[in-house]
Amino acid sequence: MRKCVIFDLDGTLTRSEEGIWNSVKYAAEKLGFPEPDAQTLRRFIGPPLGYSFREYMGMDDAMAEKAVETYRERYNVVGLFENRVFPGIRRLLRTLKQEGWYIAVATGKPQRTSERVIAHFGLDRFFEKICGPEFGHHADKTELIRRALPDDWDAQADEVWMVGDRKFDVEGAIGVGVKSIGVGYGYGSEEELREAGCTAYCAAVQDVIDLLCPGAQPPQGAFLSIEGLDGSGKGTQLRLLTDVIDRFGFELQLSREPGGCAISEKLREIILDKNNAEMDDVTEALLYAASRAQHVRQVIRPAVAAGRVLLCDRFVDSSVAYQGGGRQLGVQRVLEINAPAVDGTMPMATIYLDVDHETSMARRAAATELDRLELAGDSFHARTEAGYRELIRQDPERFIVVDATRAPEEIGGEIAEKVIRRLMEAE
Numbered sequence: 001m002r003k004c005v006i007f008d009l010d011g012t013l014t015r016s017e018e019g020i021w022n023s024v025k026y027a028a029e030k031l032g033f034p035e036p037d038a039q040t041l042r043r044f045i046g047p048p049l050g051y052s053f054r055e056y057m058g059m060d061d062a063m064a065e066k067a068v069e070t071y072r073e074r075y076n077v078v079g080l081f082e083n084r085v086f087p088g089i090r091r092l093l094r095t096l097k098q099e100g101w102y103i104a105v106a107t108g109k110p111q112r113t114s115e116r117v118i119a120h121f122g123l124d125r126f127f128e129k130i131c132g133p134e135f136g137h138h139a140d141k142t143e144l145i146r147r148a149l150p151d152d153w154d155a156q157a158d159e160v161w162m163v164g165d166r167k168f169d170v171e172g173a174i175g176v177g178v179k180s181i182g183v184g185y186g187y188g189s190e191e192e193l194r195e196a197g198c199t200a201y202c203a204a205v206q207d208v209i210d211l212l213c214p215g216a217q218p219p220q221g222a223f224l225s226i227e228g229l230d231g232s233g234k235g236t237q238l239r240l241l242t243d244v245i246d247r248f249g250f251e252l253q254l255s256r257e258p259g260g261c262a263i264s265e266k267l268r269e270i271i272l273d274k275n276n277a278e279m280d281d282v283t284e285a286l287l288y289a290a291s292r293a294q295h296v297r298q299v300i301r302p303a304v305a306a307g308r309v310l311l312c313d314r315f316v317d318s319s320v321a322y323q324g325g326g327r328q329l330g331v332q333r334v335l336e337i338n339a340p341a342v343d344g345t346m347p348m349a350t351i352y353l354d355v356d357h358e359t360s361m362a363r364r365a366a367a368t369e370l371d372r373l374e375l376a377g378d379s380f381h382a383r384t385e386a387g388y389r390e391l392i393r394q395d396p397e398r399f400i401v402v403d404a405t406r407a408p409e410e411i412g413g414e415i416a417e418k419v420i421r422r423l424m425e426a427e
């Protein structure tokens, strides 16, 4: 039996209010209306735009038409990308694909806009069809669901589900004669969905996975790391990247080295303690490796196996650069020390924030009190930088090297684009 699932878009796959609200506000301002309050804005999600401008903002027909035009001026350029894929949706789609489901979209959003949003988030490869109305037209959900189904679908022979967050989705499914799942994380309430007669109600994305693909193995997640000299701006870039990864619906888990779990955080305290001035370089390298061994097994591998994107602030490259280069233990020796700790677990991609050691130290000294490693001399940092350069030379495919001397937003933009591309390629 063929298994088919049709998804609604807004409120089911993506959370689109940010772009809608910003564009409503834009239209109101341009046409000289007061800024709509939060409650008014919320009512704009769902009904046709012209209707909302008339009903909720008291416009006459001519003005409402103008408002829709003005809204589109902004929405079609930036608004449609001010959107987020719900967490877990990528995992749901990957699991369905893995299990051989036919997947399509039936949405009230204009077809062209829907295709652009879906392509922007790299979700197009999951869908056999994307069905929405033509611009300026309203299409009945029943009709859209019918169009989204395989041309030769058969109500008797195929298992078919419609997944949506509003009663219109459930009513559409009933119109076609297929089963429906009402999802509770979107814009409709449980009461609305149950009243409309949904076959099943799922409060969370995970419940949809459990219902449609019981017992399925979660698809593999990904392991990413970020590296750079102290003061290269890792903190800021991690914050910016977190938001982008999240927006695309990848389930992000942040971690750091040394640290990331209780035992490794205790080791971190020992390693970075300024009072441990007598620590031997070999001891230091072994402690980093010990902390890594625990972190790999307790945090990194389980996160990737559960389908999450584990983004780690530093990994084994730091040991090679700092202990191998900076402390002059040698690249080979440090790799040997780390072999049982890493045990084949390496990042799929590593972001390297490229600033030279003079710039990075000047930034650090200006910012905070220095820890034990940062107190090491200038030549230490020069050798660490050289260590990183050697690693990048040896493994240019894995490293995403970005010029980190520019404005943070500019650096963040480049990292986001490159990291998202890699994550999508790995899906």
Ligand code: TMP
Residues within 6 Å of the ligand: 230, 256, 257, 258, 288, 314, 315, 316, 317, 318, 319, 320, 322, 323, 373, 374
């Ligand atoms: P952080 O300040 O980025 O958290 O890193 C702590 C310090 O530890 C930093 O100076 C780099 C250093 N370090 C190593 O020397 N070797 C390693 O393996 C790791 C992970 C960090």
